[in-house]
Every structure is written in C-alpha cells, then in structure tokens.
C-alpha cells in the first residue's frame with residue numbers, strides 16, 4: 001500500500017479513491033505475463049475472448065484506409081503562413097469530426113523523451129512479478145491482470161500514474177527497488193509536462209476549428225486538470241487471434257495522446273470495420289474521448305478502438321488521458337446546437353461522470369451514450 005497519500009487528497013478523488021471493481025473471475029494474477037507464459041503454446045482460458053470479439057484483422061493488417069488517417073504536421077503552426085496555419089486548424093477539425101483520431105508529427109515533444117519513456121517501461125515490465133506488485137496501489141500503479149469488464153481478461157500489464165495537478169509518480173516508483181528510480185521519476189514527470197503542453201495546443205486548435213474562442217476548452221485544463229498516464233505492456237501472445245490486448249472501447253476522458261512503439265496493434269473501428277493504425281516512429285496518436293464528444297454536442301467523435309496482439313514481440317504504448325478540472329462543467333456552446341444538431345447530452349462535470357462511467361463499464365456498457373444522453377431514460381438502469 002502507498003503510505004503517503006497526499007496526492008490522493010489533492011487530485012481528482014474519483015480516479016484516486018473510487019473502490020476497485022469487484023472481480024468475479026478468480027484467475028490467478030499472472031503478473032509477469034511474458035515470463036510466466038513465454039514458452040506456452042496456448043493461453044489460459046480466462047484470456048480467450050468470446051468468438052464474436054476475437055480480432056478479425058491482425059496487428060499488422062494495414063489496409064488502404066490506414067493511409068487515410070490524417071497525419072498533421074504541426075511544424076507550420078509557429079513558422080507557417082496564415083494560410084498554412086488555417087489548414088492545420090481545418091485538418092484537425094476534419095479529423096476530429098470524421099475519424100475521432102489523427103496522428104501528429106513535428107509536435108515539439110523531444111523524440112528522445114518519447115523513446116526514453118518506452119525504454120523505461122520495458123525495464124519496469126521486465127522486473128520480477130513480485131517487484132512489480134509492490135507498485136500496485138488500487139486504481140493506480142501496477143496491474144498485472146486486467147478485467148475491464150468482469151468476464152473478459154486482457155493480455156496486458158499496466159502502470160498508471162495520476163498526472164495532475166500533483167503527480168504520484170514518485171510515490172509509486174519508490175515502492176519498487178528500481179535502481180533507476182530517479183531517472184524514471186524525472187523522465188515521467190518531464191513527459192507529463194510535455195503532454196500537458198501539447199494538449200493545450202491541440203485543444204486551442206480544436207476550438208478554433210469549431211469557430212469557438214480559442215481557450216473555450218483549454219482554460220479548463222490549464223490548472224488542476226485531472227489527467228492520467230498509463231503505460232500498457234502487451235507481451236507476445238501465443239494465440240493472438242483469440243485474445244485481446246485491450247477490448248474494444250472508447251476513451252472516457254477528453255483527449256488522449258498515445259505514444260506507441262513501432263510494432264503496431266492499435267485498431268480503429270470505422271465504417272463498420274476494423275483497421276490497424278500504422279505506427280510511425282515520430283508521430284503521436286491523438287483521439288477524441290467521450291467527454292469531448294459530449295462537450296462538442298457530438299460534432300467531434302469518440303471512436304471505438306482496441307489493441308490486438310502478436311506472437312513475436314512485446315509492444316509498449318503510453319497513453320496520456322487528459323481531462324479538465326474535476327468541477328469544470330462540460331456544456332456545449334450554443335453555437336454547436338441547432339435544428340440539425342439538437343442538444344444531445346446534459347451538462348456534467350468529470351467528478352459526476354467518472355464514477356458513473358466506471359459502474360457502467362463494469363456492467364458491460366461502453367460509452368457515454370449508454371447513460372448520459374438526454375434522450376436516454378437513465379433512471380431505468382442507473
């Protein structure tokens with residue numbers, strides 16, 4: 001257990017102290033998946049996904065659509081002409097409306113730091129299971145066995161930190177006997193700082209693309225935002241076509257920045273089918289989460305995605321889930337509400353939304369539309 005809980009009081013209570021969902025499956029905590037199952041030919045039953053949920057497209061099944069996912073070069077933001085800057089604004093609006101996903105390059109986050117985080121993650125996840133377990137701390141820290149929904153266990157190990165306003169990176173890492181702790185703490189904190197900077201840039205561009213005040217969203221993220229950083233480690237899986245690294249889901253926060261290695265495994269559901277996002281070394285993947293979908297009255301899309309596995313190489317991804325201040329009211333501006341776009345969701349705060357979303361997720365309901373829409377009779381199932 002973590003003894004110094006000061007970060008819990010200072011950060012968003014819902015993330016830090018919400019009770020851990022009850023597990024109904026009693027699967028042994030496999031802990032270090034990669035070591036325990038390295039030479040296994042088959043995976044434990046608990047990891048077998050029901051037939052309809054198994055991945056139909058392999059991790060490297062890059063199709064033509066893959067090439068269409070918008071890649072935005074942010075270089076011209078500071079150096080380009082007004083037209084070039086406007087093109088970036090238009091492109092980000094298009095990507096958030098049509099895809100809910102995009103990649104950014106020349107984003108200003110030092111590439112060395114991006115790589116460094118992935119290297120540090122590999123070192124952490126290769127620690128002995130007992131050592132990693134020391135960094136378990138409820139909903140944050142290390143988790144070796146993931147059942148986002150009780151009946152589905154996912155082939156992933158994670159390490160999660162609260163990222164703002166007070167970070168618990170140090171509290172968690174000091175519980176392990178890593179001899180590189182100082183470097184890890186410094187690098188993760190530097191990284192979080194960079195992510196916060198880039199989120200503000202993106203939120204301003206997104207607001208501009210909707211013809212809103214530049215700071216319409218960003219002002220709520222500047223101080224006391226409630227972000228979370230999660231390292232995902234997907235060990236090679238002997239039966240990748242029968243398991244999932246991460247089930248099909250939508251992100252519940254506002255904007256996610258995903259730093260993934262060169263292996264591939266992220267898939268997006270678009271136009272009725274899954275396709276793999278081709279990793280690009282110096283790109284960060286951005287996606288719209290449920291809160292931003294509601295906040296934009298559905299103009300921006302929060303799109304289903306998942307992580308699929310391969311049998312050869314471990315894969316690392318690092319997700320920065322950004323959310324506004326816990327009491328910021330997410331209400332769409334009237335500009336985004338008209339006859340063609342009637343108001344879809346009632347205004348809410350993250351403090352109100354997060355615990356309800358977690359409960360719904362454990363009931364197997366994915367996405368804000370299952371409980372926050374105005375046309376949904378929520379009392380029937382709350």
Ligand SMILES: O=C(O)CCC(=O)C(=O)O
Nearest residue numbers: 232265266306307317319
């Ligand atoms: O690892 C990936 O590619 C996806 C990660 C993700 O979607 C998440 O952490 O929410």
Ligand SMILES: [Fe+2]
Nearest residue numbers: 249250251305
């Ligand atoms: Fe996600």
